[in-house]
Amino acid sequence: MTDCNKGNALCGSRISTEYIDDLVEKICQTYSDGNGVNHSEGNNLPRESEILAILRDLFEIVFPGFGEREPQSLNNLRYSVGEIVSRCYHELRDVIFRSFRYNCDIFTKPGCDCQREAEEAALYLLSSLPEIRVRMKLDIQAAFDGDPAAKTLDEIVLSYPGIKAITIQRIAHRLYEKKVPLIPRMLGEYAHRITGIDIHPGARLGRGIFIDHGTGVVIGETAEIGSGVKIYQGVTLGALSFPKDACGKIIKGNKRHPTIEDNVTIYAGATILGAVTVGHDAIIGGNVWITDNVEPGTKISISPPQLTISRPNPKNAVSSWDLLPGAMKQEMLDSAEAVLAKSIRVKKNETTLLIYDRTTVNIAHAFMEAAEKLGLLLTPRMIGITARNGADPDAETIEMMMHHNVVIGATGNSLTHCAAMTRARKNGTRGCTLPGITDDIFARAMKVEPEQLHADGNKWIACFPDRHHKVRVVTKLGTDIEFEVGLVPYKNDDAMYSDAGNVGNIPAGEAYGVPNPGTANGKIVVDASIGSFPWTEGDSPCTVMVKNGSACEFEGERGKALEKMLASVGEKGFILAEFGIGTNPFLKISGNLLEDEKVKGTIHLAFGNSRGMGGDNDAPVHIDCMVRNPDVYVDGRKVMEEGNWRI
Known part of the structure; x- marks a missing residue:
């Protein structure tokens, strides 16, 4: 026989009676402290099981045929709904009455007619069911219209957590409006538990x-x-x-x-x-x-965060930036710093998006180091090489362009006149583009002060003060073309890009505008760079014939390649879009259009997109053609002779 000593919790394998009596006494003492946890005298509180049973019935009314009840024929539906309404009324009235009675006890409200208020609240909710159903039908339709993955309205009712959460909230809100205690919050937290959506019933x-x-x-x-x-x-x-009252309690x-x-x-x-x-x-x-x-x-x-992926490098591996001579790196850093501080004048509270590709990794490195030195917020974005000059980058990059104060496009093909850059400029974005930039060109890109480029560019803008000026370009190689300018005001690419919406090239240095539509006629002999096509000194010139404002005939190997490129985008590709004059005395003909078109003593004519310059031709291509040592006439007055300015 086991000896069970007084005070021992266990008596053999059983718990002792004395231990149980003592524990029960201690627990019961906690029920008498008046802290609202002792609702033991009768059925005083609404029970969750009762409320959820009522909620299931209400769902049968709002979404007939979608619940647990047997499917009903249309003939029996009226009887079925009537049965549910009658049962819900009595059950609702009972749980709401207990909620009101609890509230009166807790807050000491003598004279309250809890029974009458419970009846009114139950009837108010039930009478709201037609309106709740109308609203839920609209909610379901909104989900169907707004979600491309939705196949049917029934699928939404059966499976979308948002619909369930909203339905429960609409029911709970009616009880909240009648100031029913406890039950609206219990419904709301039930919806939160099963859907993850927390909508307060209020x-x-x-x-x-x-x-x-x-x-x-x-x-x-x-x-x-x-x-x-x-x-x-x-x-x-x-x-x-x-807000809090004088005692520090929340109001x-x-x-x-x-x-x-x-x-x-x-x-x-x-x-x-x-x-x-x-x-x-x-x-x-x-x-x-x-x-x-x-x-x-x-x-x-x-702006979306920039994802940075660090891959392990082979031991002792060096980057192309590391291999550059020290003097070259310093010149590139100086140029990058000048672009950020002098040209664009980026502020420390502004965000800058740097777009680059595999051809401009060193230039991107220079910008990143310069931005860090200046304490600027710069997000690098490496993209694939775009299809052509004037083509948009990928969709994610386009979206990023719309959400930065400054955009720098250092890419192989030009972003200057692409549709995305035009939209970003209209949105207030400023910055610069460096299409086809090389390390060598970037190192000398900012040798000239923007103020000098500004003054020289304005000399040319002064030549076209109003809407109609006749221009003629002639060279010894056979160029002879006439057109009018002035409908679109001329612009000065002077490396001063601090105003909202202002975007230009680095290196800078040109005065440019859009020829008046349909006015150009003549011949262009291109004796230097053509955008998107390689050129070296000694290559044969090519010829482009222009009639009524559009290119119509092409001669030479590069001419035929140009014709194919323009034809790839349709008739708009052939329209003469730009007449520009180079103004930068520190640049040289290098075979790179970005630099060549800025060289003082040259002009260039471009085909395709003019939208980015204020014109109305929206084409996904913009191809510049260089002409060296020209004579230029404006309204019969010679303003340039074999590349030498006479203004």
Whole structure:
């Protein structure tokens, strides 16, 4: 026989009776401390199991045929709905009554008619079901319209967590409006538990709301959301701060969450805090943080982070930058610093996007080191080589261009006149492009001060003060072409790119404009670089005939290659788009168009896109053709003789 001593918890394999009595006494003592956990005298609180049973019945009314009940024929549907409504009323009235009674006990509210208030609240919710169903049909349609992966409306009802969370919130909100204690929050937290979406029952939702994916969405008590709003996962519509009274306690009941007007889209991870208003048709980008009002139609976003991948290098490997002579590296660093500080005048609170490709790695390295020295925020973006001069980069790079103060395009093919750069400029982006830049050219790119280029370029702009001026270009090799200029004001590429929307070349040094459409006629003998095609001293010239503003005949090997390139984009590729005059005395003919077209004493004529210069020809190509040692006449007056200026 086992000896069970007093005070021992175990008596053999059993727990002792004395130990149980003592433990029970200690536990029961905690029930009498008045801290709201001793609801043991009767059925005082609503039970979650009861509320969820009622919720399942309400879902059968809102979404008939989608729940656990047997399918009903249309003839029996009226009877089935009536049965559910009757049962829900009695069950709702009972749990709501207990909630009101609890509230009266806790807050000492004598004279409350909890029974009457419970009946009114239950009837109010049930009478709201037709409107809830109408709104849910609009929410489902919004999800179908907004999600390309959605195949049917039924799929959305059965599987989309956002629809379930919104439905439960719309039901809970009706009880919240009648000031029912406990139950609205219990419904809201149940929805949070099963969907990952936390919508306070006090939030006011409009029609046609779509919460896509939804995990992590938080919508606070006093938030107001208009119709047609689309919200992605991880969005927070929260409070910024809580006002307190003289005793330091939070003052409850004030408006403290955002108001989202109609047709707003809020992308993943966005946080909007405080009693601010986001105006209708605004677009809030992912991961932004907003604590101020947003005007209607505004688009707010942040630049995507730059992914940096570090791969292991072979032992003792060196980069092409490391192999450059010290003097060359210093000259390139000086040029990069001058571009950032003197030309674009980048401020420390601005963001700069550096676009480069495998042909310009050393130039990119120089810019990155210069930016670090100057304390500037620079994001490098290496891209693949684009299809041609004037072609857009990849879609992600295009998007990044729209969200930086400054864009630098150091690439093999030109981004100067591409559609993406034109849109970025209209958006206020400034910067420079360096198409086809080489280490050697970049080292001498900033030898001339921008002020000198500005003054020399303005001499040419003064030659074209109004809308119609006749220009003639003649050379000893046979160039003889006439056209008018002036409809589009001439521009000065002077390396002064500090104004919003101003983008030009580095190295700089040209005055350029768009010939008046349809006015050009004659012959161009190209005796130096053609954009996109290699050229070295001694190569044969090629000929381009122009009629009524468009190239019509091509001769020579490079001429035929040019014709093929322009034809690849259609008739717009053949239109004469530019007449430019080189103004930089420190550059030389090198076979690289970027440098060649800036050399003082040369002119160039380009075909294709003129949109980037203020013209109206929107073509995905812009090809410059160099002419050396020309005579240039403006309205019959010779202003250049064999490359020497006479102005």
